[in-house]
Amino acid sequence: MRKCQRHVLLGALVAVLLTTFWGVGAQQDPVPAARAGGPGARGASGPPEPAPTLADGTPNLGRLPGEKGVWSVPYITNMGERVVEADGSTAVERRMAQGRGGRGFGRGDVPLGGGEGTAGGARGGSKTEPQVPFQPWAAAVYDYNSRNHSKYDPEGYCLPPGGPRLMATPYPMEIVQLPEQKRILMIFEGATHVWREIYMDGRPHPEGDALNPTYLGHSVGRWEGDTLVVDVVGFNEQTWIDYYGHPHTDMLHVVEKYSRPNKNQLRYEATLNDPGAYTKPFTVRWTIPWNPRGELTEYICQENNKYLQSLTDDFGQPLFKKQ
Amino acid sequence: MRMKFAALAVVTGLLLGTASAIAHHSFAAEFDASQAITLTGTVTKIEWMNPHTYFYIDVKEQTGQVVNWGLEMGSPNGLMRAGWTRNTLKVGDVVSVEGSRAKDKAYIGNARVVVLAATGKRLFAASSQVDTPQQQR
Numbered sequence: 001m002r003k004c005q006r007h008v009l010l011g012a013l014v015a016v017l018l019t020t021f022w023g024v025g026a027q028q029d030p031v032p033a034a035r036a037g038g039p040g041a042r043g044a045s046g047p048p049e050p051a052p053t054l055a056d057g058t059p060n061l062g063r064l065p066g067e068k069g070v071w072s073v074p075y076i077t078n079m080g081e082r083v084v085e086a087d088g089s090t091a092v093e094r095r096m097a098q099g100r101g102g103r104g105f106g107r108g109d110v111p112l113g114g115g116e117g118t119a120g121g122a123r124g125g126s127k128t129e130p131q132v133p134f135q136p137w138a139a140a141v142y143d144y145n146s147r148n149h150s151k152y153d154p155e156g157y158c159l160p161p162g163g164p165r166l167m168a169t170p171y172p173m174e175i176v177q178l179p180e181q182k183r184i185l186m187i188f189e190g191a192t193h194v195w196r197e198i199y200m201d202g203r204p205h206p207e208g209d210a211l212n213p214t215y216l217g218h219s220v221g222r223w224e225g226d227t228l229v230v231d232v233v234g235f236n237e238q239t240w241i242d243y244y245g246h247p248h249t250d251m252l253h254v255v256e257k258y259s260r261p262n263k264n265q266l267r268y269e270a271t272l273n274d275p276g277a278y279t280k281p282f283t284v285r286w287t288i289p290w291n292p293r294g295e296l297t298e299y300i301c302q303e304n305n306k307y308l309q310s311l312t313d314d315f316g317q318p319l320f321k322k323q
Numbered sequence: 324m325r326m327k328f329a330a331l332a333v334v335t336g337l338l339l340g341t342a343s344a345i346a347h348h349s350f351a352a353e354f355d356a357s358q359a360i361t362l363t364g365t366v367t368k369i370e371w372m373n374p375h376t377y378f379y380i381d382v383k384e385q386t387g388q389v390v391n392w393g394l395e396m397g398s399p400n401g402l403m404r405a406g407w408t409r410n411t412l413k414v415g416d417v418v419s420v421e422g423s424r425a426k427d428k429a430y431i432g433n434a435r436v437v438v439l440a441a442t443g444k445r446l447f448a449a450s451s452q453v454d455t456p457q458q459q460r
Contacts, residue, residue, distance in 0.1 A: 148352065149349050149350075149351035149352050150349045150351075150352065151349050151351075151352030153348065153349055155348070156348030156349060156352075158374060170401075171400065171401075189400065243349075297400045297403070298400065299373055299374075299398060299400045300373050301373055301374040301398075302373075303372045303373040303374070304370060304372035304373060304374070304375070304377075305373075305374055306375065306377070306395075307348045307353060307374075307375075310353060310425070310427070310431075311352075
């Protein structure tokens, strides 16, 4: 019995160390390859396993049969820090390269939850983000959201995120490929427990009124080599691009690229083209770590959202609850 | 052995919890990070619910008056990844809580750390706030 307990203890300790290295739930970006000792390296256990493939040779962006695993989606609160700039890098990547980036968080990502004033100081608004090609009205909306600490963030109301924020908001997600059905499903534990369907059968987007604006939009995908390219249109205007409150319109067109350079990493890149809110397209990117021990659990955000009961408008009146 | 395992469970909670603090809404819109609170009281009610678990404690003020405080933590999925279960905290437990007070001065707060008085066990609350004002960098 004693021996058995010791094994349990040892196992638990190993599990703690592994999950600490690989990440659990929705949290940190992975340690960049340069700092971790090689592409996708984790800990000191040698080179990472190669990216798995399906029977037909297509990259497998999900689990292997008989194994667990989820993508530990990072909580990126300010996507402005993930914009690929003229020199080909993002603000977070530059900070990491200079050894000032901690564990890969963006400045706005700490503390989690965007608790400005607790660690990161005040938010600078649009004037501090020349890399984001705001139209004037979009800059004004962004500045308003900065000043009020994102109090009207739709995700705070338990509404789903749209566009790239799906890959930047708490709790893990899974990608389930169904090649025989010519579709891919993405399942999100967080992001208000939504799923997303990507049509891989070559169909075009609906046009005109047949394209009904929705939170997640209409997604069609194709493989370009080992990269999954997903084209998304048909967003409604009920979401923000990120927690910090970069706005968008229903003219938003997103092209996402997903690739798995090794088993432990998902590279994510999204080009946003919204002529309603921005003067030109811009691209954001980050890397998402694989948690080989993770599984999705339940998260029903709408259950008991007391935040709505306390939320007041700019005039101090209850936003949702009559007094 | 049991003690060792309990200690390990706490360490596990701290390690995992530190990495999985989650908020679904703006911390700064609801709470005031400069209004640090440290409360000790008896648990009267627990709402193990999404998107935030709440627990309520009776706190005796200096005047002798007993006030019921509501304290927000993370969601059950986040707390379970941090080592909690729905029975980690029970009605009747005496706890100390570190956190921040709500902006509107109601008896509401955001719990960052919960310490069980009976065992001294320090439990990370998967709060939306990870730094105290004193830890500002």
